Amino acid sequence: MMTKMYFFLLICHAASSAKHSLVYRTISYTGVSNFPEFQAVKLVSNVKVAYCDNNIMTTVITEDWMKKYMEDHPDILQLHNKRCIFSYMTFGRIIDDVIHSLNLTEDAHVFQSLISCEWETQIREMNCFGQLGFDGKDFLTYDLNTKKLCVSVPRFHKHKIPDYDQKDYSFTVDNLVPYLLKEYVEYANSSLPKTEFLSVSLLQTSPSSPVTCHATGFYPHRAVMFWRKDGEEVHEGVEHGEILPNNDGTFQMSVDLNVSSITPEDWGRFDCVFQLADEKNDIVTRLDTAVIRTNGIRYDRGSRVVVGLLLLIFCIVGLVIWRRKNTMTQQWVQGLVTR
Ligand SMILES: *[C@@H]1O[C@H](CO)[C@@H](O)[C@H](O)[C@H]1NC(C)=O
Numbered sequence: 660m661m662t663k664m665y666f667f668l669l670i671c672h673a674a675s676s677a678k679h680s681l682v683y684r685t686i687s688y689t690g691v692s693n694f695p696e697f698q699a700v701k702l703v704s705n706v707k708v709a710y711c712d713n714n715i716m717t718t719v720i721t722e723d724w725m726k727k728y729m730e731d732h733p734d735i736l737q738l739h740n741k742r743c744i745f746s747y748m749t750f751g752r753i754i755d756d757v758i759h760s761l762n763l764t765e766d767a768h769v770f771q772s773l774i775s776c777e778w779e780t781q782i783r784e785m786n787c788f789g790q791l792g793f794d795g796k797d798f799l800t801y802d803l804n805t806k807k808l809c810v811s812v813p814r815f816h817k818h819k820i821p822d823y824d825q826k827d828y829s830f831t832v833d834n835l836v837p838y839l840l841k842e843y844v845e846y847a848n849s850s851l852p853k854t855e856f857l858s859v860s861l862l863q864t865s866p867s868s869p870v871t872c873h874a875t876g877f878y879p880h881r882a883v884m885f886w887r888k889d890g891e892e893v894h895e896g897v898e899h900g901e902i903l904p905n906n907d908g909t910f911q912m913s914v915d916l917n918v919s920s921i922t923p924e925d926w927g928r929f930d931c932v933f934q935l936a937d938e939k940n941d942i943v944t945r946l947d948t949a950v951i952r953t954n955g956i957r958y959d960r961g962s963r964v965v966v967g968l969l970l971l972i973f974c975i976v977g978l979v980i981w982r983r984k985n986t987m988t989q990q991w992v993q994g995l996v997t998r
């Protein structure tokens with residue numbers, strides 16, 4: 660069931676804000692034991708999709724859609740593997756350089772790098788930046804105009820960045836990361852399930868059966884759904900269903916609420932909440948007989964009363980007929996006897 664997922668961020672945001680991001684973060688330590696000396700993570704629209712460190716020295720992909728993308732693009736995967744090792748070595752060397760050029764002690768130091776690009780699909784605008792920190796403080800900032808890494812604090816002014824580091828950094832921020840971000844957005848748009856038919860509905864098979872809150876057509880399958888009373892989650896009488904796949908790659912799920920002990924006046928205090936992964940907007944559906952779908956029949960509390968009355972009438976009519984038949988039989992039997 661752990662099939663393609665989580666690309667929804669790209670899809671959903673394509674529908675709403677149409678803003679996507681790709682972030683590479685690395686952290687390098689010196690003089691700290693029990694720690695990998697280098698770790699890198701890659702985030703797409705704030706979701707971690709891959710990481711590497713100097714122990715594994717290879718890219719570990721944590722999201723299925725990215726695995727699929729890398730299967731389709733082995734060259735990009737290879738590039739990531741190479742850059743993991745490359746960044747580990749480069750940043751290690753930069754730390755050494757800084758320590759020596761600034762005459763720092765050789766104890767614990769931490770070096771962080773951040774490259775981030777944001778892509779706004781509607782206006783086709785790409786905004787990137789790059790920043791490096793040393794011991795938790797700004798150290799270098801990438802100047803987008805001069806295409807140079809600049810020392811951003813006087814303390815580090817003595818430090819010189821070698822040309823080859825400058826060139827590589829410039830290539831990464833100006834070309835590589837924007838290229839990959841566009842690739843991912845396009846890939847999401849063309850190869851992952853579309854969620855435009857996402858719907859949440861309330862279903863009930865009979866007036867006494869539980870009300871099922873059912874969501875379908877969502878993607879990825881990282882979603883939660885629950886019932887609330889007066890805005891507070893309820894657990895009693897609630898039964899959570901599994902998340903199941905649909906044929907089109909989207910998912911469905913449902914949560915039942917036992918309504919047998921809920922008085923008609925209290926129905927309006929309940930609602931069903933559907934939350935899809937990192938989407939900001941929940942889908943809230945009020946427990947309302949008017950929106951409940953049944954197997955072709957629509958009924959509400961009013962018609963339940965009607966059904967009750969009808970049953971009562973049937974009983975009375977039945978009883979009357981039976982009594983009349985009974986009297987007729989009695990009369991007929993009496994007639995036989997007295998004949
Ligand atoms: C570096 O530190 C050592 C000892 O603390 C000192 O003797 C030396 O002058 C310093 N060098 C520079 C370039 O600051």
Ligand SMILES: *[C@@H]1O[C@H](CO)[C@@H](O)[C@H](O)[C@H]1NC(C)=O
Pocket residue numbers: 673780844845848849
């Ligand atoms: C997604 O695909 C549709 C058509 O399939 C296209 O019109 C749209 O521009 C694409 N969006 C992105 C962000 O590539």
Ligand SMILES: *[C@@H]1O[C@H](CO)[C@@H](O)[C@H](O)[C@H]1NC(C)=O
Pocket residue numbers: 869896917918919920
């Ligand atoms: C609903 O709750 C009632 C008691 O409140 C219980 O008797 C009944 O079995 C429950 N129904 C279901 C379908 O769990």
